Amino acid sequence: MTIPDKKSSVFPHALGNDGHIFFRGRGLPDALLVNLSILLSNPGSRSNDVVSMKILGINASPKGKESQTLRLVNSVLRGAESEGAETEIIDLYSLHIEYCTACGECYATGECPLVDDYPELFDRMIDADAIVLGSPNYIDSITAPLKAVFDRMADAIHCQMLSGKYGCSVCTAGGSGQMEVVKYMNQVLTSLGATAVGGVGVAIGRDLSAIVQAEKDAFSLGQRLAQSVRGEHRYPEQDEIHRQRREYFCRLITLNKTRWAHEYDWWVEKGEIRR
Numbered sequence: 001m002t003i004p005d006k007k008s009s010v011f012p013h014a015l016g017n018d019g020h021i022f023f024r025g026r027g028l029p030d031a032l033l034v035n036l037s038i039l040l041s042n043p044g045s046r047s048n049d050v051v052s053m054k055i056l057g058i059n060a061s062p063k064g065k066e067s068q069t070l071r072l073v074n075s076v077l078r079g080a081e082s083e084g085a086e087t088e089i090i091d092l093y094s095l096h097i098e099y100c101t102a103c104g105e106c107y108a109t110g111e112c113p114l115v116d117d118y119p120e121l122f123d124r125m126i127d128a129d130a131i132v133l134g135s136p137n138y139i140d141s142i143t144a145p146l147k148a149v150f151d152r153m154a155d156a157i158h159c160q161m162l163s164g165k166y167g168c169s170v171c172t173a174g175g176s177g178q179m180e181v182v183k184y185m186n187q188v189l190t191s192l193g194a195t196a197v198g199g200v201g202v203a204i205g206r207d208l209s210a211i212v213q214a215e216k217d218a219f220s221l222g223q224r225l226a227q228s229v230r231g232e233h234r235y236p237e238q239d240e241i242h243r244q245r246r247e248y249f250c251r252l253i254t255l256n257k258t259r260w261a262h263e264y265d266w267w268v269e270k271g272e273i274r275r
């Protein structure tokens with residue numbers, strides 16, 4: 001397995017055949033887990049219509065192919081594939097992601113001065129119809145690299161750049177807190193403008209069979225995600241939240257239009273702000 005130099009871009013490897021960095025949604029050997037909780041509501045009916053869609057999985061565990069969370073991300077992707085989606089998965093720990101320095105340059109110009117793998121990762125998110133986030137519970141939260149990615153997305157939140165996309169989240173924990181982490185990741189997806197369709201969390205410390213049920217639930221979640229991209233499920237409450245967010249950010253950005261010129265121009269171009 002090639003471990004990329006953390007200070008260099010890994011995406012050239014990712015675009016090649018390096019399975020450590022990028023691999024399509026395939027499962028790992030069975031292992032053990034426990035205590036499943038699930039946010040997923042009733043999966044909708046299956047349609048035979050084949051619509052081209054891309055679903056991107058991002059797994060934020062340092063354990064590579066040994067990650068238990070990866071099992072859930074892969075199950076979501078397999079469920080989406082069963083509904084006709086093309087899938088791709090990124091191992092976040094194989095990327096080089098710098099911390100946001102709060103310079104404000106992205107608000108002003110749309111450009112980030114940091115040089116790392118973030119822009120390529122973001123392009124892949126933009127290219128996808130739906131995004132699956134996976135993180136283990138680390139001290140009642142997501143892992144640090146995923147938080148670093150979220151912190152780089154403040155401009156994307158101001159501009160609601162994931163509008164029209166769908167997403168879902170999965171988490172494994174040793175003992176507890178998995179659903180809080182799922183909820184947080186889905187909240188970030190919603191903040192970015194995407195519609196969150198559900199989540200699966202499981203604690204693996206006590207009940208060795210829980211991962212098996214969690215994988216089944218994650219598969220159903222992947223089916224629902226693909227069906228949602230196809231328009232087979234409606235989320236009117238989130239549509240309303242998105243409408244309110246657009247209004248809020250347009251007001252905020254208008255108040256700051258001189259220093260946040262790029263964001264002002266963005267919303268003018270979208271027709272949401274009139275000069």
Ligand SMILES: Cc1cc2nc3c(=O)[nH]c(=O)nc-3n(C[C@H](O)[C@H](O)[C@H](O)COP(=O)(O)O)c2cc1C
Nearest residue numbers: 061067068069136137138139140172173174175176
């Ligand atoms: C640094 C660290 C912090 C953790 N914090 C928690 C925690 O707060 N609560 C919990 O239930 N499990 C915690 N765990 C256990 C992991 O969430 C659990 O082993 C998870 O399944 C690992 O997923 P992975 O195999 O995908 O990396 C922690 C593990 C590590 C290494």
